[in-house]
Amino acid sequence: MTRGALLFVTAFLASGVEMVEALTIVLAVGVTRGWRSTLLGAGVAVIALAVLIAALGGAISRVPIDVLRLAVGALLLIFGLQWLRKAILRAGGQLPLHDEAASFLAERANAAGAVRAPNELVDWYAFTVSFKGVFLEGVEVAFIVITFGAARSHGVAIAAAAAAAALLIVLAAGVLVRAPLSRVPENTLKFTVGLLLASFGTFWSAEGAGVSWPGGDAALIGILALLLLTSLAAVRVLRRGFDPAGLSPASKGADA
Amino acid sequence: MSRVLAFARFWYAFIFGDDWLIAAGVAAAIGVTAALADGGVAAWWVMPIAVIALLVGSVRRGSRRAPRNESEVP
Numbered sequence: 001m002t003r004g005a006l007l008f009v010t011a012f013l014a015s016g017v018e019m020v021e022a023l024t025i026v027l028a029v030g031v032t033r034g035w036r037s038t039l040l041g042a043g044v045a046v047i048a049l050a051v052l053i054a055a056l057g058g059a060i061s062r063v064p065i066d067v068l069r070l071a072v073g074a075l076l077l078i079f080g081l082q083w084l085r086k087a088i089l090r091a092g093g094q095l096p097l098h099d100e101a102a103s104f105l106a107e108r109a110n111a112a113g114a115v116r117a118p119n120e121l122v123d124w125y126a127f128t129v130s131f132k133g134v135f136l137e138g139v140e141v142a143f144i145v146i147t148f149g150a151a152r153s154h155g156v157a158i159a160a161a162a163a164a165a166a167l168l169i170v171l172a173a174g175v176l177v178r179a180p181l182s183r184v185p186e187n188t189l190k191f192t193v194g195l196l197l198a199s200f201g202t203f204w205s206a207e208g209a210g211v212s213w214p215g216g217d218a219a220l221i222g223i224l225a226l227l228l229l230t231s232l233a234a235v236r237v238l239r240r241g242f243d244p245a246g247l248s249p250a251s252k253g254a255d256a
Numbered sequence: 257m258s259r260v261l262a263f264a265r266f267w268y269a270f271i272f273g274d275d276w277l278i279a280a281g282v283a284a285a286i287g288v289t290a291a292l293a294d295g296g297v298a299a300w301w302v303m304p305i306a307v308i309a310l311l312v313g314s315v316r317r318g319s320r321r322a323p324r325n326e327s328e329v330p
Contacts, residue, residue: 077307081311081314088315095318214300
Protein backbone atom coordinates (compact mmCIF):
# COMPACT_ATOMS: atom_id res chain seq x y z
CA MET A 1 0.00 0.00 0.00
CA THR A 2 1.52 3.38 -0.96
CA ARG A 3 1.86 6.22 1.53
CA GLY A 4 -0.86 8.14 -0.35
CA ALA A 5 -3.33 5.26 -0.01
CA LEU A 6 -2.48 4.82 3.66
CA LEU A 7 -2.98 8.54 4.17
CA PHE A 8 -6.38 8.36 2.44
CA VAL A 9 -7.50 5.45 4.64
CA THR A 10 -6.32 7.21 7.80
CA ALA A 11 -8.04 10.51 6.96
CA PHE A 12 -11.20 8.62 5.90
CA LEU A 13 -11.48 6.60 9.11
CA ALA A 14 -10.53 9.48 11.42
CA SER A 15 -13.01 11.83 9.75
CA GLY A 16 -15.67 9.11 9.75
CA VAL A 17 -15.42 8.56 13.52
CA GLU A 18 -15.89 12.29 14.23
CA MET A 19 -18.75 12.54 11.72
CA VAL A 20 -20.62 9.63 13.32
CA GLU A 21 -20.42 11.46 16.65
CA ALA A 22 -21.69 14.71 15.11
CA LEU A 23 -24.48 12.89 13.27
CA THR A 24 -25.61 11.19 16.48
CA ILE A 25 -26.10 14.62 18.10
CA VAL A 26 -27.88 16.09 15.06
CA LEU A 27 -30.21 13.09 14.74
CA ALA A 28 -31.09 13.08 18.45
CA VAL A 29 -31.90 16.81 18.47
CA GLY A 30 -33.66 16.72 15.09
CA VAL A 31 -35.91 13.80 16.01
CA THR A 32 -36.85 15.43 19.33
CA ARG A 33 -37.02 19.17 18.57
CA GLY A 34 -37.73 19.27 14.85
CA TRP A 35 -35.44 19.50 11.85
CA ARG A 36 -35.57 23.18 10.82
CA SER A 37 -33.49 24.73 13.63
CA THR A 38 -31.33 21.61 13.96
CA LEU A 39 -30.32 21.68 10.30
CA LEU A 40 -29.89 25.47 10.48
CA GLY A 41 -27.43 25.03 13.37
CA ALA A 42 -25.56 22.30 11.48
CA GLY A 43 -25.43 24.45 8.32
CA VAL A 44 -24.06 27.51 10.15
CA ALA A 45 -21.45 25.26 11.80
CA VAL A 46 -20.33 23.98 8.38
CA ILE A 47 -19.94 27.59 7.13
CA ALA A 48 -17.96 28.57 10.26
CA LEU A 49 -15.74 25.53 9.71
CA ALA A 50 -15.13 26.46 6.08
CA VAL A 51 -13.96 29.94 7.17
CA LEU A 52 -11.68 28.41 9.81
CA ILE A 53 -10.17 25.93 7.35
CA ALA A 54 -9.56 28.67 4.75
CA ALA A 55 -7.77 30.82 7.34
CA LEU A 56 -5.68 27.98 8.83
CA GLY A 57 -4.87 26.36 5.48
CA GLY A 58 -3.53 29.61 4.05
CA ALA A 59 -1.37 30.32 7.09
CA ILE A 60 0.09 26.81 7.22
CA SER A 61 1.15 26.83 3.56
CA ARG A 62 3.65 29.63 4.31
CA VAL A 63 5.60 27.60 6.92
CA PRO A 64 8.79 25.69 5.80
CA ILE A 65 8.14 21.97 5.16
CA ASP A 66 10.65 20.62 7.73
CA VAL A 67 9.17 22.76 10.51
CA LEU A 68 5.70 21.61 9.45
CA ARG A 69 6.70 17.93 9.46
CA LEU A 70 8.11 18.30 12.95
CA ALA A 71 5.08 20.15 14.35
CA VAL A 72 2.49 18.10 12.48
CA GLY A 73 4.25 14.83 13.27
CA ALA A 74 4.39 15.67 16.98
CA LEU A 75 0.72 16.67 17.06
CA LEU A 76 -0.41 13.58 15.14
CA LEU A 77 1.69 11.37 17.36
CA ILE A 78 0.22 12.84 20.56
CA PHE A 79 -3.28 12.70 19.11
CA GLY A 80 -2.81 9.13 17.84
CA LEU A 81 -1.36 7.85 21.11
CA GLN A 82 -4.32 9.35 23.02
CA TRP A 83 -6.79 7.54 20.73
CA LEU A 84 -4.83 4.31 20.84
CA ARG A 85 -4.48 4.42 24.62
CA LYS A 86 -8.22 4.86 25.08
CA ALA A 87 -9.06 2.16 22.51
CA ILE A 88 -6.70 -0.29 24.24
CA LEU A 89 -8.21 0.46 27.66
CA ARG A 90 -11.72 -0.03 26.24
CA ALA A 91 -10.84 -3.23 24.37
CA GLY A 92 -9.11 -4.50 27.50
CA GLY A 93 -12.24 -3.93 29.58
CA GLN A 94 -10.77 -1.06 31.62
CA LEU A 95 -13.14 1.62 30.31
CA PRO A 96 -16.74 1.31 29.13
CA LEU A 97 -17.17 1.16 25.36
CA HIS A 98 -18.41 4.44 23.90
CA ASP A 99 -21.98 3.62 22.97
CA GLU A 100 -23.55 5.77 20.24
CA ALA A 101 -27.00 4.37 21.07
CA ALA A 102 -26.65 5.51 24.70
CA SER A 103 -25.34 8.91 23.55
CA PHE A 104 -28.34 9.24 21.24
CA LEU A 105 -30.82 8.45 24.03
CA ALA A 106 -29.11 10.79 26.51
CA GLU A 107 -29.00 13.63 23.97
CA ARG A 108 -32.64 13.03 23.05
CA ALA A 109 -33.72 13.07 26.71
CA ASN A 110 -31.87 16.37 27.26
CA ALA A 111 -33.44 17.88 24.15
CA ALA A 112 -36.94 16.78 25.13
CA GLY A 113 -36.51 18.32 28.59
CA ALA A 114 -35.40 21.75 27.34
CA VAL A 115 -38.09 24.43 27.33
CA ARG A 116 -38.97 26.13 24.06
CA ALA A 117 -40.23 29.72 24.11
CA PRO A 118 -43.55 30.14 22.28
CA ASN A 119 -43.68 32.12 19.01
CA GLU A 120 -39.94 31.83 18.42
CA LEU A 121 -39.02 31.31 14.77
CA VAL A 122 -35.82 29.50 15.68
CA ASP A 123 -35.58 26.86 18.39
CA TRP A 124 -32.32 28.12 19.91
CA TYR A 125 -31.77 24.94 21.94
CA ALA A 126 -31.84 22.79 18.80
CA PHE A 127 -29.74 25.35 16.90
CA THR A 128 -27.06 25.63 19.61
CA VAL A 129 -26.70 21.93 20.36
CA SER A 130 -26.57 21.05 16.67
CA PHE A 131 -24.08 23.89 15.95
CA LYS A 132 -21.83 22.86 18.83
CA GLY A 133 -21.86 19.17 17.89
CA VAL A 134 -21.09 19.76 14.23
CA PHE A 135 -18.54 22.53 14.85
CA LEU A 136 -16.53 20.76 17.57
CA GLU A 137 -16.42 17.42 15.75
CA GLY A 138 -15.74 19.34 12.53
CA VAL A 139 -12.74 21.10 14.09
CA GLU A 140 -11.26 17.67 14.71
CA VAL A 141 -11.87 16.64 11.09
CA ALA A 142 -10.36 19.95 9.89
CA PHE A 143 -7.33 19.37 12.11
CA ILE A 144 -6.79 15.95 10.55
CA VAL A 145 -7.23 17.21 6.97
CA ILE A 146 -5.02 20.30 7.39
CA THR A 147 -2.21 18.56 9.24
CA PHE A 148 -2.14 15.59 6.87
CA GLY A 149 -2.30 17.93 3.92
CA ALA A 150 0.50 20.14 5.18
CA ALA A 151 3.05 17.39 5.69
CA ARG A 152 3.29 16.16 2.09
CA SER A 153 2.65 17.30 -1.45
CA HIS A 154 -0.97 16.84 -2.61
CA GLY A 155 -1.73 15.85 0.96
CA VAL A 156 -4.58 18.36 1.35
CA ALA A 157 -6.29 17.01 -1.76
CA ILE A 158 -5.96 13.39 -0.58
CA ALA A 159 -7.10 14.11 2.99
CA ALA A 160 -9.95 16.38 1.84
CA ALA A 161 -11.13 13.71 -0.63
CA ALA A 162 -11.05 11.13 2.16
CA ALA A 163 -13.03 13.42 4.49
CA ALA A 164 -15.55 14.14 1.72
CA ALA A 165 -15.98 10.40 1.06
CA ALA A 166 -16.49 9.80 4.78
CA LEU A 167 -19.04 12.63 4.93
CA LEU A 168 -21.04 11.18 2.02
CA ILE A 169 -21.11 7.69 3.50
CA VAL A 170 -22.00 8.86 7.03
CA LEU A 171 -24.69 11.23 5.71
CA ALA A 172 -26.19 8.48 3.51
CA ALA A 173 -26.21 6.10 6.46
CA GLY A 174 -27.81 8.79 8.64
CA VAL A 175 -30.56 9.47 6.13
CA LEU A 176 -31.22 5.75 5.71
CA VAL A 177 -31.35 4.77 9.36
CA ARG A 178 -32.48 8.05 11.02
CA ALA A 179 -31.08 6.60 14.22
CA PRO A 180 -27.70 6.40 15.91
CA LEU A 181 -25.07 4.56 13.96
CA SER A 182 -24.60 2.15 16.80
CA ARG A 183 -23.65 -0.68 14.51
CA VAL A 184 -20.44 1.11 13.58
CA PRO A 185 -17.75 -0.66 15.63
CA GLU A 186 -16.46 2.61 17.04
CA ASN A 187 -13.71 1.24 19.22
CA THR A 188 -12.28 -0.84 16.39
CA LEU A 189 -12.26 2.28 14.23
CA LYS A 190 -10.57 4.32 16.93
CA PHE A 191 -8.02 1.57 17.48
CA THR A 192 -7.20 1.54 13.75
CA VAL A 193 -7.11 5.34 13.46
CA GLY A 194 -4.97 5.65 16.58
CA LEU A 195 -2.48 3.17 15.10
CA LEU A 196 -2.33 5.03 11.79
CA LEU A 197 -2.05 8.52 13.32
CA ALA A 198 0.68 7.40 15.73
CA SER A 199 2.58 5.69 12.86
CA PHE A 200 2.47 8.77 10.61
CA GLY A 201 3.29 10.96 13.61
CA THR A 202 6.36 8.89 14.51
CA PHE A 203 7.56 8.89 10.89
CA TRP A 204 7.07 12.62 10.24
CA SER A 205 8.30 13.91 13.58
CA ALA A 206 11.55 11.93 13.25
CA GLU A 207 11.98 13.18 9.65
CA GLY A 208 11.36 16.74 10.85
CA ALA A 209 14.02 16.25 13.54
CA GLY A 210 16.58 15.40 10.85
CA VAL A 211 16.35 11.59 10.68
CA SER A 212 16.59 9.54 7.47
CA TRP A 213 14.54 6.35 7.82
CA PRO A 214 16.19 3.10 6.70
CA GLY A 215 14.17 1.85 3.74
CA GLY A 216 12.53 5.25 3.18
CA ASP A 217 8.72 5.14 3.10
CA ALA A 218 8.73 1.39 3.82
CA ALA A 219 9.75 2.21 7.40
CA LEU A 220 6.19 3.46 7.92
CA ILE A 221 4.92 -0.12 7.56
CA GLY A 222 7.51 -1.29 10.09
CA ILE A 223 6.40 1.35 12.62
CA LEU A 224 2.76 0.39 12.05
CA ALA A 225 3.53 -3.30 12.63
CA LEU A 226 5.47 -2.53 15.81
CA LEU A 227 2.64 -0.41 17.23
CA LEU A 228 0.01 -2.98 16.23
CA LEU A 229 1.82 -5.84 17.93
CA THR A 230 2.42 -3.79 21.08
CA SER A 231 -1.22 -2.65 21.21
CA LEU A 232 -2.61 -6.17 20.70
CA ALA A 233 -0.28 -7.47 23.40
CA ALA A 234 -1.45 -4.72 25.78
CA VAL A 235 -5.13 -5.59 25.15
CA ARG A 236 -4.38 -9.25 25.76
CA VAL A 237 -2.58 -8.52 29.02
CA LEU A 238 -5.42 -6.27 30.22
CA ARG A 239 -8.05 -8.90 29.36
CA ARG A 240 -6.18 -11.48 31.37
CA GLY A 241 -6.75 -9.30 34.39
CA PHE A 242 -3.44 -7.57 34.93
CA ASP A 243 -2.03 -4.25 33.89
CA PRO A 244 0.96 -4.28 31.50
CA ALA A 245 3.36 -4.33 34.42
CA GLY A 246 1.38 -7.02 36.20
CA LEU A 247 1.04 -4.69 39.18
CA SER A 248 -2.70 -4.28 39.65
CA PRO A 249 -5.74 -6.45 39.04
CA ALA A 250 -7.95 -5.10 36.26
CA SER A 251 -11.68 -4.70 36.58
CA LYS A 252 -13.75 -7.14 34.60
CA GLY A 253 -15.57 -4.97 32.10
CA ALA A 254 -16.95 -4.64 28.62
CA ASP A 255 -15.87 -6.89 25.81
CA ALA A 256 -14.40 -5.29 22.72
CA MET B 257 -13.61 34.97 31.11
CA SER B 258 -15.46 31.68 31.49
CA ARG B 259 -15.65 31.39 27.69
CA VAL B 260 -11.90 31.93 27.39
CA LEU B 261 -11.36 29.25 30.05
CA ALA B 262 -13.75 26.88 28.27
CA PHE B 263 -11.89 27.51 24.98
CA ALA B 264 -8.55 26.82 26.69
CA ARG B 265 -9.96 23.67 28.31
CA PHE B 266 -11.23 22.41 24.95
CA TRP B 267 -7.80 22.77 23.33
CA TYR B 268 -6.01 21.30 26.36
CA ALA B 269 -8.32 18.27 26.29
CA PHE B 270 -8.05 18.08 22.48
CA ILE B 271 -4.26 17.98 22.44
CA PHE B 272 -3.17 16.68 25.84
CA GLY B 273 -6.19 14.49 26.63
CA ASP B 274 -6.15 12.29 29.71
CA ASP B 275 -2.41 11.94 30.00
CA TRP B 276 -0.18 15.01 29.57
CA LEU B 277 2.89 12.80 30.01
CA ILE B 278 2.34 11.56 26.44
CA ALA B 279 2.81 15.09 25.08
CA ALA B 280 5.79 15.74 27.36
CA GLY B 281 7.38 12.42 26.39
CA VAL B 282 6.89 13.03 22.67
CA ALA B 283 8.50 16.48 23.00
CA ALA B 284 11.46 15.00 24.90
CA ALA B 285 11.90 12.15 22.38
CA ILE B 286 11.89 14.59 19.46
CA GLY B 287 14.48 16.72 21.28
CA VAL B 288 16.78 13.73 21.82
CA THR B 289 16.31 12.61 18.19
CA ALA B 290 17.14 16.09 16.88
CA ALA B 291 20.23 16.37 19.11
CA LEU B 292 21.56 12.96 18.03
CA ALA B 293 20.80 13.59 14.35
CA ASP B 294 22.51 16.97 14.60
CA GLY B 295 25.62 15.22 15.97
CA GLY B 296 25.74 12.88 12.99
CA VAL B 297 24.29 9.82 14.79
CA ALA B 298 21.74 7.61 12.97
CA ALA B 299 18.89 8.34 15.40
CA TRP B 300 15.94 6.71 13.58
CA TRP B 301 15.48 4.14 16.38
CA VAL B 302 14.83 6.72 19.12
CA MET B 303 11.26 7.62 18.17
CA PRO B 304 9.88 4.05 17.82
CA ILE B 305 11.36 3.02 21.18
CA ALA B 306 10.09 6.19 22.87
CA VAL B 307 6.60 5.78 21.36
CA ILE B 308 6.28 2.17 22.55
CA ALA B 309 7.50 3.14 26.04
CA LEU B 310 5.06 6.07 26.19
CA LEU B 311 2.12 3.95 25.03
CA VAL B 312 2.79 1.11 27.48
CA GLY B 313 3.38 3.57 30.34
CA SER B 314 0.18 5.47 29.59
CA VAL B 315 -1.94 2.31 29.31
CA ARG B 316 -0.46 1.13 32.59
CA ARG B 317 -1.36 4.40 34.33
CA GLY B 318 -4.83 4.28 32.74
CA SER B 319 -5.47 0.72 33.92
CA ARG B 320 -4.56 1.69 37.49
CA ARG B 321 -7.06 4.56 37.44
CA ALA B 322 -9.92 2.58 35.84
CA PRO B 323 -12.88 2.44 36.07
CA ARG B 324 -13.71 6.13 35.66
CA ASN B 325 -15.68 8.53 33.55
CA GLU B 326 -14.73 9.34 29.99
CA SER B 327 -13.08 12.67 29.39
CA GLU B 328 -13.13 15.06 26.46
CA VAL B 329 -10.55 13.03 24.58
CA PRO B 330 -12.00 12.34 21.14
